[in-house]
Each structure stands twice: as C-alpha cells, then as structure tokens.
Amino acid sequence: MKVTKLVGSCDLKDCPTIYATDRGTLLVQGERPADHGLDTPAHETIVEIPEQLIFDLIRKGLRGV
Template identity: 45%
Template sequence: MKLRFLGTTSDDGQCPTLYETDRGTYVVQGDRVTDPEALAELRDVLPGETFVEIPKALLRFAQES
C-alpha cells in the first residue's frame, strides 16, 4: 500500500494526520480509542482492527477534487 500525505491539524508535526492510499481508502493517525464504554458501542469488529479518534477538522483534507 502506498500512502499520500493529505494534511494535519497539528502545528508541531504530531498526530492527527490524514493519508490517502492507492487503494481508494484513507489512513488516519490519531489517538487510540481505549474508553471501554465507547469500544462496547462499536459493531462487527474484526480481529486486527483498531480505532483512532480524530478531530472533525481533519476531514477537510479528504474532500474529493
């Protein structure tokens, strides 16, 4: 998989960051969701899947051109 940097809402080079893949998907870098209450609400979680939390402002970089 190849990644293309789209943008970040961080001023100091830390997360969160958004990438586009060559597979028509996105990869997000953010804080791992560890809250047990939030994790209990997730559906159909497959082995190997994880979840990250990002600010809504990061999605502006995902707009289709």
C-alpha cells in the same frame, strides 16, 4: 503501498492525519481511545480524530494534494 498525506493537524508525525493510498483507500492516524465501549474485531482498531480534520479535508478536496 504508496501513501500521500492529505491533511493533518500539525507538521509533526504524532498528530491526527488523513492519508490517501494508491489502493483507493484512506489511512487515519489518531489517538486510540480506551473508553469507547465498542466491540471491535481483533484485526481492527478505532482511532479518534478532531472533527475539524474532516472539515479541512472536505474544504481542501479529497484529491487536492
């Protein structure tokens, strides 16, 4: 899978980031909250990212790499 960084909140590797893949999907890197109270399947997870990251992605354009 080819992964391309679209937008992130810093230049380090441990910050919330959104990536595009060559499969036509997005990967989201963020904190894994423990207090969300949602029931998720074992093969899925929930991550938390700042709202601003989504706004930055929209402003930049999804394919504006």
